[in-house]
Amino acid sequence: NLSHDGQKWTAKDGLTRGLPTYGVIKPESHIRQQSNNDKIWEVIVIGAGYTGLIAARDLVKAGKKALLLEARDRVGGRTWSAQVDGTTYEMGGTWVSHVHGRLFAEMQRYGLKDEVQMTRTDDGGCSYFTLDTGSGSRKLTLKEASDMTMRAWRIFVNFDGNDGRSICPLPYSTLGNSRVTFEQVKAVDQLSCRDRIEQIRDQLSADELALLESLVPHICAGAVEDVGFLEMLRAQALQGFTPETFEEVWTLYKIREGQSTLARRVFDDAVRLGLQYSFKTPVRSIVQDKQGIVSITTTATGGETTTYRAKRVINTIPLTVLSTIHFDPPLSPLRQEAIKIGHLNHLTKIHAEVEGDLRGLRGCTWPGDLLYVYGDGFCAGEKSTRITSFAGDNRGKLDPLKEPERLATALQRFHPMNIKKIVFHDWLSDPYSMAGPAWYRTGYLTKYLAELQKRHGNVLMANSDWASGWRAFIEGAMEQGALAADTAMDEVGILGANTPPL
Ligand code: FAD
Structure with missing residues (x-):
């Protein structure tokens, strides 16, 4: 269950790529019909993040014939957990709350509503807040x-x-x-x-x-x-x-065994209900013909291309990645403009395993390579602590792939620590995310949000990056997946009668 995704750094071995996760899907493809050429799927869902997983699950639950295509080797997209030496690390989307109603409903449905743990405790190790704002470092109480x-x-x-x-x-x-x-x-x-x-x-x-x-x-x-x-x-x-x-x-509650448990349960449920799928299958182009049929062309790892056809497509590719997809007919000029500008979230999230008990650690260093830190519970064996830290937009200043040692130095500013390893996912160099979840620039929301939410002919555009509610959260992904599935399941079967003009 080793994914291509994720990075680990130790002083001894340097940087290595690929981390184990139960989000990896094997075998990577399960498409029943032998000849794909004549097949027209009712719905093709592109992307197995939470938007795509919820959409796909809802569709097959409603009896629709759906195919899921995903570029990566795993489910979860920008939300996944790695298991390294017995400890779970959340590489992207992490925290859950009852305020996120759709997410908690899914946790309930899949038996995870009570399987929650807290990121930090107010006791344990150093229970104070390091505030280092450039004019010196001092310790504040948490209050x-x-x-x-x-x-x-x-x-x-x-x-x-x-x-x-x-x-x-x-x-x-x-x-x-x-x-x-x-x-x-x-x-x-x-x-x-x-x-x-x-x-x-x-x-x-x-x-x-x-x-x-x-x-x-x-x-x-x-x-x-x-x-x-x-x-x-x-x-x-x-x-x-x-x-x-x-x-x-x-920033408080997490799923104990990691987000990939939930993503995996949604996926396994959908497969049980008849979902077919292909992982390691990046989509290159989305073309709609005059009859309203949408052709999706993919390139597999070996380079061979395949075309799949469907009455409706739910496209969950993130905002920053859309510019890499060829659309015919082209996307509207306003949407193209929105894609070109993109959003501004270029975060780095890193975890470290550090010796001893630093579960109470909290702090802010500003300006700095890493902005905030949270003690994040014991690692397996309870002799070391997992800590989680966030940087803002460090592009052009610190590339974690080139200078991972600098992350270790930056962590010392919060508290002296003996770092055993650093674990992270570089979302910025990842071709299927190219950024974090979408937060918008000044003036962007009122100019582009409505356009981003529009369908493109028979392609329904769904992603947490333009959710109405909890945009940039798992909850927003679930909102988008459920809405798109609803539209698609209403429309398939009446092709021609209800095909909106492009
Ligand atoms: P994605 O998860 O990006 O899914 C899109 C899928 O499309 C991916 O699987 C991708 O591989 C696939 N794809 C892309 N291009 C192609 C292609 N060409 N062909 C085929 N497939 C393709 N949310 C919270 O609620 N709580 C948090 O604490 C939180 N913290 C976060 C921390 C970080 C570091 C990050 C990165 C995100 C965080 N989020 C958090 C946000 C949350 O993770 C996202 O909003 C959510 O996972 C997005 O889901 P999605 O399905 O809309 O998009």
């Missing part, structure tokens, strides 16, 4: 750090005296609703996080300012100069209009 962050965040989002409710009362309908017009939202979308910080700078202490300037890139891995302030208002609205729930909703 001091939390109070300081919350005070700064409250001032930041409270630009209307109502914690942002007047612009984002209902985060699933950000583009306007009965309480706020599109024009009002659009005006706020012209503000960057830097613009907003400048409005409140005189109310913040130097440390509060540093915490705010680092928290924004921790959330979305873009610089405050680039991130739309509306993105932060949506985040605040989604977590219940209060910073008090931030940690519980965003």
Whole structure:
């Protein structure tokens, strides 16, 4: 079960590629019919991330004939867990919360609702927060750090005296609703996080300012100069209009055996219900003919190309990867523009196994190679600790594939530690992600979101990168997968009667 994905670094062996995961699918292909040439599938789903898995599962559960095509050797896309020396590491999407209703419903369905553990504990090892903002490093209690962050965040989002409710009362309908017009939202979308910080700078202490300037890139891995302030208002609205729930909703609970357990259960269930699939099968082109049939051409590892045809396609390829796919007819000029601009999340997430008990470790170093750190429970054997750390956009500054030792140096800024290994997935050089999950630049949401959500003829475009609700979360992927499957299952069988014009 060794995947091609993931990297491990040790001082002794240097950097190695490929980590074990139960997300790997073997055999890699299961397509029953011998001759693919004449076959027209009811629905082809491209991508086995959570969007694609939920869509595929829903389709076969409704009795539709569906084929799943995935470029990687495993399920889960940007959410997967590796098992290294008995310890589970979440390489991408990680934290779950009951606020994520679709996700928790899936955990319930597959027997995982109680199989949850906490990332950090308030006791264990060094239970304090290292704040190192360039003018020196000091230790805060967890409460001091939390109070300081919350005070700064409250001032930041409270630009209307109502914690942002007047612009984002209902985060699933950000583009306007009965309480706020599109024009009002659009005006706020012209503000960057830097613009907003400048409005409140005189109310913040130097440390509060540093915490705010680092928290924004921790959330979305873009610089405050680039991130739309509306993105932060949506985040605040989604977590219940209060910073008090931030940690519980965003960074506390994980599936004990890892996200790949859930992804695998959804996939295995779909296969039991008749899903056919092919992994290590990158899609190169998506072409729709005049009759509305969509042809998907793929290139396998050996270089041989295959074409599959379907009445409907659910395309879950991420925003940043769409430019690598040939579409005929071409995508709309507005969508092409949105793809070209892309989003700004270029995060690095790294784990380390460190000697001893550092489960209580927390901290922020700003500016720095790594922004935030969390103690993340014991490793197998309970003699060492797993710690998880995040960097913002380090492109052009630190390439973890070229300088993994620098990650080890950066970790020492949070606390002296003896690092046994570092484990990560370089999402930026990965051709099937090319970035993290989508957070938008100033002005992007109101200009492009509606276009990104549109179908392209008989190709339904679904991905967490343009979800209405929890965009950039597993929950958003599940939203998109379920909606696209609903549309496709309503339409197949009535080909010709309901084919919208391109
Ligand atoms: P993806 O998972 O990207 O799925 C798309 C699939 O399409 C992939 O499997 C990909 O391989 C495949 N594909 C791409 N190109 C092709 C091609 N040409 N042919 C065939 N297949 C192709 N979310 C949370 O809820 N909580 C978190 O704590 C959290 N933390 C995160 C931390 C990191 C480091 C990252 C990267 C993400 C995190 N997320 C988190 C976000 C979450 O992981 C994503 O929103 C979600 O997994 C996206 O699912 P998706 O199916 O929409 O897209």
